Amino acid sequence: MHRLIQLAQDFYQSALDKHEARIINNILKMESFDPVVNIAPDTIRNIAIVVPTLKRYAGGHTSILRLGTNLADKGYKVTYISFHNQNLDQMSSVAHCNLPCVKGSFAQYKEAKKNKYDVCVATSWESVYWSKQLSGYKIYFVQDYEPYFFKMSERYLLAQKTYELGFHIVSLGKWNMRQIQKQCNVIGNIDAIDFPYEPSEYKNKPRDFSAYMHKKTIAIAVYSKEEGKRIPNLLQGILQKASEELAKDEINLRINFFGFKKNHKLTIGENYGKLGKEELAKLYEKSDFGMVASMTNISLVPYEMIAVGLPVIEFREGSFTDFFPEDAAILIDFNYMTLVNAIKKAVRNPDKIEEMTKKARVAITSLSWEKTSDEFIEILCDIERSKKKCRN
Known part of the structure; x- marks a missing residue:
């Protein structure tokens, strides 16, 4: 088995080297x-x-x-x-x-x-x-x-x-x-x-944040890709451990990834693949939080989530705060307990989530x-x- 894995790795590296050489040449x-x-x-x-x-x-x-x-x-x-x-x-x-x-x-x-x-x-x-x-x-x-x-x-x-x-x-x-x-x-x-972002394409739908206090299943729409800048492995590892920890308090995380190729294998959650605008709108509507790792320049995804009123979870180490106030999202780090504690605090204080989403929307009102x-x-x-x- 080890030999097969090594052969697969060598084949992948060889193909990558040829691809890079072709571009450079x-x-x-x-x-x-x-x-x-x-x-x-x-x-x-x-x-x-x-x-x-x-x-x-x-x-x-x-x-x-x-x-x-x-x-x-x-x-x-x-x-x-x-x-x-x-x-x-x-x-x-x-x-x-x-x-x-x-x-x-x-x-x-x-x-x-x-x-x-x-x-x-x-x-x-x-x-x-x-x-x-x-x-x-x-x-x-x-x-x-x-x-x-x-x-x-x-x-x-x-x-x-x-x-x-x-x-x-x-x-x-x-x-x-x-x-x-x-x-x-x-x-x-x-x-x-x-x-x-394009405001005409997104409609804010009012949410009953008070219902978060009673939720035993929390749905998170997570944007990631195979690319390193989207920290796909870190995200899955953090969510895996956070899910296990929250389960101790009978809180179930329903994790729905989008952005990966549909055949990409995940260690946790469901892979929705690459989604069009209508499919994204449906995913955001049935989610309680959106999660993005803007480790380099920010992407459109946090703007989409904010525009439709979905509370956003982002990383302090990324670029989110270069574009939004710190209190426009739940900011976490690579320690899974930071996410666990943030989710627990958020669902106990739904008025704070509502205030956060309003501040985030204010930050994008002048953009188009x-x-x-x-x-x-x-x-x-x-x-x-x-x-x-x-x-x-």
Whole structure:
């Protein structure tokens, strides 16, 4: 058995090494690592947004589509370019699945290289290297500090290098910007725009928090993924021990994970897989708490939970408090007894949970994708103004 496990581990590591080598070698074929010379265009109308293979239910991809759609609504010509040369019909189908109202056209990288753009927006570390080969003023739309996605490796180093290549960095929220400024030698402009959500898609449903005092089964909707930044193993370990401890007081934890692939094996709870908006709404409605580990930049999930009135459990070690007041969620650490005590205290004091959820909702009342897109457009206008100022 040990021999079989070792063979499986060796096979996995070999496949991972080949995957990493393929990515690195593709970049080395075209990359000199010289910073770009970012020359502001006279006017900005034609915008390229460089993406990998678009995937269904990918929150980051949906955010990119929201930004592009809002830019298109304001009169910009927007093209989403797949540097993986994704099939265009598939690209469009996935985009419309993630955002039915999506606007803009789709193109493969091999064709896009022939076109001229006023601005070229990279959306991930890998896309930065592909974006350098396209025309236009270079912007890097940063949704997370991506070196943290990897162990210290070639991908870690090349991801970190992208912030030092002279792109105009636009960070979704200030947490990324602080990491970049702390870890990297930034030579281009850097700005931050608000991390938003789409309020029209979420309805707050009143909850009877007083009923929490009498609950013997507490349902928790837990967001996690296979990725290390979502601490999948830590989460399961904490919840396993917390569940066993709460059972001593005849409190049953019903743990429902979402975000994993459906075939991912869990040590505790039920795996709902990747969910669409309607399925998520149903899960949130039947849950008593939502739990997220925002260990790098915050995700949309806590915003969704807060918007529908679901009390949130988050980690002190993560980025939640960079976006919300401390008393907008139940904050825990890696000690499972912290979670146990927090749940016991919460159900004994339902008025405190209600007050917490109200404070959390207040924190998001001014947010929307339209407002954040307007902040992005203001940056585009500043780029145009800088050109005119240089002329004068």
